[in-house]
Amino acid sequence: xxxxxxxxxxxxxxxxxxxxxxxxxxxxxxxxxxxxxxxxxxxxxxxxxxxxxxxxxxxxxxxxxxxxxxxxxxxxxxxxxxxxxxxxxxxxxxxxxxxxxxxxxxxxxxxxxxxxx
Amino acid sequence: xxxxxxxxxxxxxxxxxxxxxxxxxxxxxxxxxxxxxxxxxxxxxxxxxxxxxxxxxxxxxxxxxxxxxxxxxxxxxxxxxxxxxxxxxxxxxxxxxxxxxxxxxxxxxxxxxxxxxxxxxxxxxxxxxxxxxxxxxxxxxxxxxxxxxxxxxxxxxxxxxxxxxxxxxxxxxxxxxxxxxxxxxxxxxxx
Numbered sequence: 001x002x003x004x005x006x007x008x009x010x011x012x013x014x015x016x017x018x019x020x021x022x023x024x025x026x027x028x029x030x031x032x033x034x035x036x037x038x039x040x041x042x043x044x045x046x047x048x049x050x051x052x053x054x055x056x057x058x059x060x061x062x063x064x065x066x067x068x069x070x071x072x073x074x075x076x077x078x079x080x081x082x083x084x085x086x087x088x089x090x091x092x093x094x095x096x097x098x099x100x101x102x103x104x105x106x107x108x109x110x111x112x113x114x115x116x117x
Numbered sequence: 118x119x120x121x122x123x124x125x126x127x128x129x130x131x132x133x134x135x136x137x138x139x140x141x142x143x144x145x146x147x148x149x150x151x152x153x154x155x156x157x158x159x160x161x162x163x164x165x166x167x168x169x170x171x172x173x174x175x176x177x178x179x180x181x182x183x184x185x186x187x188x189x190x191x192x193x194x195x196x197x198x199x200x201x202x203x204x205x206x207x208x209x210x211x212x213x214x215x216x217x218x219x220x221x222x223x224x225x226x227x228x229x230x231x232x233x234x235x236x237x238x239x240x241x242x243x244x245x246x247x248x249x250x251x252x253x254x255x256x257x258x259x260x261x262x263x264x265x266x267x268x269x270x271x272x273x274x275x276x277x278x279x280x281x282x283x284x285x286x287x288x289x290x291x292x293x294x295x296x297x298x299x300x301x302x303x304x305x306x307x308x
Contacts (some may be wrong), residue, residue: 035155039175041162041183051174068166075181077164079172082185084196085241085305092237092276092307095200 043072057102058094065091071105167308169195178232202233202306205301207260216259218267226267235306237276242266243303245296246283253282266304276307 024075058081059069059117066081066089069070081090161173164183171186171194188193210222218226230238242257242264258280265278288295 018293034158036157037158037160039159039161039177039180041160041175043176052164054164054174056166056179056208060189067174070181072176074179075176077174077183078180079164079166079183080135080245081166081168082170082194083305083307084168084170086239086277086279087193088239088277089119090276090307092274094236111298 043075055103057100057104059104060095060097060099060101062097063091064093064097065089066094069100069104120133120222155202165197168196168305169198170194202235202238203229203304203306205264205302206297207242207300207302210298211260212262214256216256216263218263223267226264227271229304230268230271230273233306235273235308237274237307238265238268239276239305239307240278241285241303241305242278242280243285243287243299243301244283245284246290247296250282250284254280254284255282256280257282260302264304 019025043049043051054070054072054077056068056070056077059067061067066080068077069099070077082088083090135250159175159177159182161175161182163186164172164174171180173184175182181229187193188195191246205222205225210218210226212215212219216277242261242300244253246253250258258278261278261280265275268275283290283299286295286299287301288298290299
């Protein structure tokens with residue numbers, strides 16, 4: 001196969017893929033004349049929902065501190081747990097570092113594969 | 118009280134955001150410095166974690182973004198008040214100007230820590246603004262320690278015990294009622 005054919009195949013499959021993802025996840029956000037809207041507070045994909053309804057588990061980071069972790073199908077979210085009164089991180093040893101506790105998966109509809117080293 | 122404060126703060130933040138938006142929109146002539154090119158926008162939602170604290174969240178298609186919402190003044194997380202497990206008034210818990218628990222205070226705390234069922238507890242002592250800052254820090258620390266001792270005595274795990282003295286008031290110290298509200302011990306449950 002010539003280099004040009006390979007290249008066009010590559011580009012073509014990339015386009016097909018991105019179109020595919022667009023259809024699944026609704027990437028094409030509305031744009032007016034202003035700067036593009038990059039992200040919104042809703043998941044408009046097949047697993048569509050308002051992001052306020054996400055359910056989180058807890059990931060224990062390597063320092064032993066808690067991070068809210070959410071697997072929402074294609075998207076993943078992480079945000080640190082902080083004590084509502086003092087603002088300090090919450091680092092109680094509920095589990096060893098790098099453990100996940102609770103259910104992090106809001107929409108189990110999309111399975112994904114974690115890259116292995 | 119806490120709930121009201123949070124609400125009015127949120128309303129204030131909304132106004133600030135609006136004002137900032139207006140400023141940016143009219144950046145052409147108003148700003149003395151070089152205009153900043155806006156390359157994109159985000160309309161985030163708010164996700165409230167199980168402790169009641171807010172996080173900005175946005176879905177960019179196949180990317181997801183999230184970050185804790187903070188108070189621009191002091192960097193504190195912005196939280197609804199539903200996970201302060203207990204706020205106990207110090208007048209009930211302690212003898213005046215002392216970290217020694219009253220009989221009823223001790224029994225209330227014993228009952229609380231025996232039934233709350235959290236994995237661990239954070240205990241924060243506060244005073245009103247009478248006496249010196251240094252004295253109040255010390256008194257509130259000793260009071261937090263007294264409460265923590267009760268927790269440990271019933272087998273509860275104490276994650277932290279801190280005395281903030283008069284530095285984190287929830288009410289004005291100009292009235293008796295305000296001062297009484299400020300004399301408190303807050304207990305946060307880590308579930």
